[in-house]
Amino acid sequence: MTSKAAVKESESTAPDRELSLDLYRQMRVIRSFEETVQALFLRGQVHGTTHLYTGQEAGAVGVCGVLREGDWVAGTYRGHGHSLAKGVTAQRLMDEMLGRSTGVCGGRGGSMNVIDVERGLIGCFGIIGGSIAAATGVAVAAKQQGRQAVAVAFFGEGTSNQAYFHECLNFAQVLKLPVVFVCENNLYMEFTPIEDVTAGEIIARPQAMGIRSEQVDGNDVWAVRAAAEDAVAHARSGQGPVFIESLTYRFVGHSRSDPARYRKEGELDRWRERDPLLVARARLSEEFGVPAESLDALDAEVEAELELVAERAMAAPYPDPATEMASEFKA
């Protein structure tokens, strides 16, 4: 699902019909991908654990769509959305989920460790602040190489209490690195409400370092996209890092074993009314007159695609331990 939106950075930010449909479709692909992963998990085809992006799709799609060829993204262990939005194909990602040799990492990585260097996905990292370090380092190279590339780090609000966050934000600001820090605040640090374990406001932290910072409605893909456009332009122009706090919510538990009993009464229902897919559908209908039936048809088409992806993944070969030629070091 290489984004048509990716080439539009220099153009007007005003929503147009085609682009809006493309953004909706990308979000729908992520949603269907996650639903497929969950179903395959329950069938014993996806192993270990998974952390689904369901409900947060507007974040990755809104941000990655404004990036150029040569830009980099670092995602998290909740990284299927980051990977898809950066251009990893659903097939190679699904094959990886199933541990197949045709997966994007040959089955070596799994759900929490997706890497696609060719697509500019430096990786999704199992340690929550790892993405921040990766993007900061990429930005060191981008600045050094004078390529005007930008690095984006996605991470959750829980990461704002980790050393990676404080050390790397300071590092990036002192060196005026071209990096955009996207904090996806879904309110819960695993099972614990973020406010129970966090002093003060998250956004006050980058602000204290003089980093340009902004909060955005993380369930409105156009709002995220507009903020990302500004942020990326700022970073690319050499003015230093930008911090975006994207306010969102995950509709599923932290991981596959989490029933999310910690949610407050009615909270999930209220957020479901702000489902990024519903928000986008409403806009498509109101501003561009796209009929619900067309969107339903698009949904059905995406679901059928993902069914095929799942079937092909199930049929794909496992890596063979007898022939795996792993070397500890690059020769």
Place this chain on the structure above:
Amino acid sequence: MSDIEFRHAVRDALDEELARDESVIFFGEDIAAAGGVFAVTTGLYEKHGPDRVFDTAISELAISGAAFGSAVAGLRPVVEVMFGDFLLLALDSLINQSAKYWYLSNEQASVPLVLRSAVGGGGRFGAIHSQMPITWLLGVPGIKIVCPSTPGDAKALLKAAIRDDNPVVFLEHKRLYSIKGPVTEEVAEIGKASVVREGSDVTIVSAMKGVHDCLAAAEILAAQGVQAEVIDLRTLRPLDTDTVLTSTKKTNRILVVEEGPETGGWAGEILACVVDQALEHLDDAWRLATPDRPVPYSPPLEDAFYPDAQKIADSVLGRMTQGEPLIAGAAR
């Protein structure tokens, strides 16, 4: 060729690689304008400029993380973590990102970084500025650990480390910074030990400062009629077990001298290797390491903590006279 100090050999390697390859950058705490707390990196900032040689905050995790990301994106970063003891703060990125990247990515990209650090005791720095971090790293697949003992090796191995496509931890013993020796234009091969003294009676294996102690011990032993072969490992991961095994098969005795806690160290790893692969050749195999305690501060306590030349020689003589009194009058 005139002899130069170990610290200057390190600096020259950095200088030459910065000049040779524009993808090499160097950053860390106090390394640029100040020239490094051990006066190793003086002049590099002035010569190569603030874009390629720069100071950072006291943020070891950001340093190792920035090294990781920039290495994947095409640079060859060299970073300094001032004391090996501070490496603990940098390890997540080093171990969970850099060390695993080549494998996890299905060999899409490797991480050509060098992390330099000053290590080791004997300087009265106390428990948290004197440690050997090697045991923390030895069991991590994907990291090379290089540990030179001479100025010549420091220069030749650092150049090799910078040109290596994998993450390399390059350890500099603080007590070696002021020793002098010849250097060449050679780029050494990582993963090769060298026999620095030939002998027929016992193989003594060590690294870094320990090599000098073992060479001094070999002199003491020679005076007693025992010819020790001394091996400088030069690299601790990957270990050059071939050189160790060849020598051990010749001498039938091996002593490994490690500055570092006895439990979990590389001395034990080497002994495991010779037991596994040369058991039938062994008359004796043992190790001298430091006690499983923190490094003490007080001079008499710290001096007693390390295996010095006399202790090494005494240990060899003691072991060799237990079963077969080779040396008349040697103390047990």
